[in-house]
Amino acid sequence: MNLEPPDPCWAFLKVMALAAVEKRLDFEALIERHQAGVWRYLRFLGASRTEAEDLTQETFLAVWKSGFEQYSDAATAAYFRTTARSRFLMMLRARGRRPKESDLADFDADWMALTNDGEAWDERIEVLQKCMGQLQSKGREALDLCYRQGLTQAEMADRLEMKPEGVKTLLRRIVEKLRQCMEAKLKWSPEKNV
Amino acid sequence: MVARKERLIEQMLEEIHGNPPPDMTARITRAMHAPDAGTTQGLADSPALGGDLVRQDAAVQAPVIRVAFPWHWFAAAAAAAVLVGALLAMTFSAKGDPEPGQPGIAGPGNSPAASPRAPRPDAQDPRRELPSNPRENPREPVVPGSPRQPGANTQPQPGPAQPDSPPVVPPDQPDHVQNPPKPETPPENPREYPQPPAPQDPPREPAKDPVVGGPDAPKPGPEVPKQPVPDQPSNPSGPVVEAPKPDPVPDRPPTEAPKPVPVRVATFLYQSDSARLSLRAAGETSWKEIKDIKSGQEFLSGSSLRARRPVQLDLGNGIRAWLQGDIELGISDATPSLEPLTTGDAVYIDALGCKGAVLVRRGDVSMEVSDAAMMAERSGTNLKIACLDNEVSWGESKLTAGQSASLSGKGFSREKTEGQRLREDKFIREIAKAQNLWREDFETKPGERLFSGEVDGGRVIGAQREPSIGLNFPGGHAISERSYLRVRLRVNAAATVGLQLVADENKGKFGREVTLEADHWTIVRIALVAQADGEQRGKVGGNGGVVEKPYLNVLIAKFQATVKAKGAQLEIDWIEIGEEPQAK
Numbered sequence: 001m002n003l004e005p006p007d008p009c010w011a012f013l014k015v016m017a018l019a020a021v022e023k024r025l026d027f028e029a030l031i032e033r034h035q036a037g038v039w040r041y042l043r044f045l046g047a048s049r050t051e052a053e054d055l056t057q058e059t060f061l062a063v064w065k066s067g068f069e070q071y072s073d074a075a076t077a078a079y080f081r082t083t084a085r086s087r088f089l090m091m092l093r094a095r096g097r098r099p100k101e102s103d104l105a106d107f108d109a110d111w112m113a114l115t116n117d118g119e120a121w122d123e124r125i126e127v128l129q130k131c132m133g134q135l136q137s138k139g140r141e142a143l144d145l146c147y148r149q150g151l152t153q154a155e156m157a158d159r160l161e162m163k164p165e166g167v168k169t170l171l172r173r174i175v176e177k178l179r180q181c182m183e184a185k186l187k188w189s190p191e192k193n194v
Numbered sequence: 195m196v197a198r199k200e201r202l203i204e205q206m207l208e209e210i211h212g213n214p215p216p217d218m219t220a221r222i223t224r225a226m227h228a229p230d231a232g233t234t235q236g237l238a239d240s241p242a243l244g245g246d247l248v249r250q251d252a253a254v255q256a257p258v259i260r261v262a263f264p265w266h267w268f269a270a271a272a273a274a275a276v277l278v279g280a281l282l283a284m285t286f287s288a289k290g291d292p293e294p295g296q297p298g299i300a301g302p303g304n305s306p307a308a309s310p311r312a313p314r315p316d317a318q319d320p321r322r323e324l325p326s327n328p329r330e331n332p333r334e335p336v337v338p339g340s341p342r343q344p345g346a347n348t349q350p351q352p353g354p355a356q357p358d359s360p361p362v363v364p365p366d367q368p369d370h371v372q373n374p375p376k377p378e379t380p381p382e383n384p385r386e387y388p389q390p391p392a393p394q395d396p397p398r399e400p401a402k403d404p405v406v407g408g409p410d411a412p413k414p415g416p417e418v419p420k421q422p423v424p425d426q427p428s429n430p431s432g433p434v435v436e437a438p439k440p441d442p443v444p445d446r447p448p449t450e451a452p453k454p455v456p457v458r459v460a461t462f463l464y465q466s467d468s469a470r471l472s473l474r475a476a477g478e479t480s481w482k483e484i485k486d487i488k489s490g491q492e493f494l495s496g497s498s499l500r501a502r503r504p505v506q507l508d509l510g511n512g513i514r515a516w517l518q519g520d521i522e523l524g525i526s527d528a529t530p531s532l533e534p535l536t537t538g539d540a541v542y543i544d545a546l547g548c549k550g551a552v553l554v555r556r557g558d559v560s561m562e563v564s565d566a567a568m569m570a571e572r573s574g575t576n577l578k579i580a581c582l583d584n585e586v587s588w589g590e591s592k593l594t595a596g597q598s599a600s601l602s603g604k605g606f607s608r609e610k611t612e613g614q615r616l617r618e619d620k621f622i623r624e625i626a627k628a629q630n631l632w633r634e635d636f637e638t639k640p641g642e643r644l645f646s647g648e649v650d651g652g653r654v655i656g657a658q659r660e661p662s663i664g665l666n667f668p669g670g671h672a673i674s675e676r677s678y679l680r681v682r683l684r685v686n687a688a689a690t691v692g693l694q695l696v697a698d699e700n701k702g703k704f705g706r707e708v709t710l711e712a713d714h715w716t717i718v719r720i721a722l723v724a725q726a727d728g729e730q731r732g733k734v735g736g737n738g739g740v741v742e743k744p745y746l747n748v749l750i751a752k753f754q755a756t757v758k759a760k761g762a763q764l765e766i767d768w769i770e771i772g773e774e775p776q777a778k
Contacts, residue, residue: 011274027226032219039215043205044198050537050574053216057575060222110198128206147211150610175200178207188199 027068030076031060038080040121044111045088045104055091059084081108114188124186131181139174146171216602221575224558456494459523459530460515462487464775466503466628474498489776495525498535504542504624506775511550516542516625519572524555529562531555534572540621542569546583546680547717554579559603561588568593569622570601577601580616583682583768584715613637631772632671640665646754647766656764661694661754663766670698670749676774677722681755682767688712689759693720698749707758715767 038059042052062083070076085104092099115121132140138160145151145159153171157164182188209215456476465471465487472481476496484491493499493507500520507515509530517532519539524531531553532541543552544567551564556577561570567583579586579601581593591606593599596613599606614637616622626633634640639649646664647654656662671677681693689712694705708718750771757764 024226028219028223031222035218035222036215039218040205044202046201049213049216050576053218053575056218057222057225061225064226107198110195114199114202124202125206125210128203129210132210143207144211147207147213150608175203175207178203179196179199182199182203 026070027064030070033073034077034080035060037077037121038084040115041081041111042084042088045085045107047088047091051091055084055087058087062087081111124182127182127185128178131178131185134181135174135177139170139177142167142170143174213608216607217604220603454496456496457525458492459495459497459525460493460507460509461489462491462493462505463489463508463514464506464628465501466505466624469501469503469505471505472500474500493523495523498522504621504628506625506628509543509550509552511545512548513543513545513550513552515544515552516621518621518624522555524553526553526560529553531560532570534570534577537572537574540569540571542582542622542625543567546682547719556601557603559601561586561601569616569619571621573600575602579606580612580619582616582622626772628775629772630674631770632667633772634665634769636766636768642666643668645752653765653767656755656757656766661756662764664752664754665769666752667750667771670751671771672747672749673722674747674773675723676776678772678774679720679722679753680717680770680772682715682717683710683755684713684715684765684767685710685757685759685762686713686765687759687762689757689762689764691764692756692758693718694754694756695722695750696752696754698751702748 035056039052039056042055043049047055059080063080068079085108089099089104115124132143135143142156142160145156151159153164153167156162156167160167160170162170462471470483471487472483473493474481474497476494481498481500498520499505499517501518504516504518507517509515513530515532517534517540520535521539521541522533522535524533529551532543533555534540541554543554543563545552545564546567547565551562553560553562554568554570554577555561556572556575559577561577561579563586565584566581566586568586569580569582571578571580577600578598579593580598581595583595585592585594587593588601588605591599593606593609596616597609597611598616599609601607614635617626625631635652636649636654637652643666644654644664645666646657646659646661648657649655654663654665679693679695683691685691688710690707690709692705692707694703696703706720708716710716753769753771755764755766
């Protein structure tokens, strides 16, 4: 019997290596698919843009380190969200704040309800744009100054010839109006409003 | 719920108004493969996960793999390997004397496939560097306190987890395999498998054991099971273990890239009080405070500087940089580069009127700055860019004076027009203070201080009389040995312009003439004392004498400019009087 002992081992190792490569490529595809959702979810939790960027990266690295396996898209998205929320909590605690996990627990349910697990984001955006079309020109101008040009309320007050307090009130009312419009169009449950 | 809906709407408004989520795919994958793994703790010490080597292999082999080895083959191959291994082990143990290669099969082949959850320590591959790494257990929680696979109610979690065992193995396994696939190595044993990038070490070592130990070497029975664990050099059968030692060493050198030769990037000019400038040389990890630093000390590429307060450097070609925080110095194609390393670290670059350029970096993103004054501050993973004078650009996007934006790999985002508020930044104010800077931007009307000319859109337009432009300084400015005057001006037809400074109480005036091209903004910088010493145009009082040293400390009360061509119109964007800070 002519046995070649190294060969099965070689084959085994090679298959292993190739499997690992495959796994990496799969994970990169997961990153591409889920990173925007994780980032948005972190913003929804209250992270700033840059914090959300850092935490998104940490979330994916942590999941990658954990030897993650994908079962389904929904489960994966949920897993990413939980890891992201945990990272967010850790960040807050590192800053000396004492949030409880339960404080953020119902955020997840709200996120699911409001965005359909992030899947319906684009659709929500379209609806919001339609709602914005119903605003008066001053309201649209205020949104532009605030969100596109990034002006402070004082600067906006100068531009709009209003008092800063008036700008604040204006923005609050605009958002309120947009919310009511979204509730009507998307059948978000207004009865939950407290 | 209402508040959360509104928060969501605000998020969407941001996106609608041009601030979508950043594309972080490249950043995260880079961090996954980075040796130090970015901000995530512990990845650096995890070859099982980081794996530059694996990454490189992946890049090379990916196309082949996808076609030739789909996932489902893995389980079959693993099972086959285990069977073959077991068969061989039985065969050899029956023979009593190990054949070449036998230990290799018993080691790496068996242990991972048998049970990744409860690996026997003595069955582990000796080359496996992370026997106790928590990631060996793929079920280890990711984050303390966070549930694994939280979609427990939405997915088959605990049940299916058990059968997952075989697929869970690969992440660990290939990593101790990754060293072997070195491209040029000829197959050690070409008899059977003409394997492409031959994994040398694992198979080769077991093959050598018997060779080195030789069939002559009588081996006591108990040594046979020990051979798969050659990580203990203290093994009593010393010669047997020592022999394979040369293998890993010669494999390393070809992978090392030649180190770049450090070159001078900057020279020290000045540091504010209590700046406590520290240096971290290239390749080192610790900072060393530089005591008794002298003006002109050179800093090389690859080194980093740490300053608690603003420090001024000369980057050559007349470009001055101020830095605060941790800044890495580099060079790229003879262009110096500065990279703020952590959030809040900042550089201010004044390259106005200079021929050269400087790069501001953040990882792979870099922006070239030339003929502009700007500040770059690290903000998270991006750079906050503030253009203070002229304009800076990245790709086709531009920021003009008074604008700021966030710079990432996708270019500028969140552009804002901040105007003079940019100069209210604490870092900028400290720099201005160090320079004893007085500046007139004409952003707000100077009122009666402007006795000739008219302010329009942030600049002053000369009157059709002499002087074209005249401005009183508030409080006066005392001339020192290092004082300078800097003006940005333009004429609508080629002309000579006389620039004059008039001393307080009519104690003298001195000036200089410059010839300007038409319709071209020009920055003129005049070293005031140097002019007093060497230029024949300096005048004192009414006697027409050359200005000399006594002219020091005189208070400058006004500035005036005159166009020496009929019909030509003069515009001035700003005027500065300051002094070069002096190293103490």
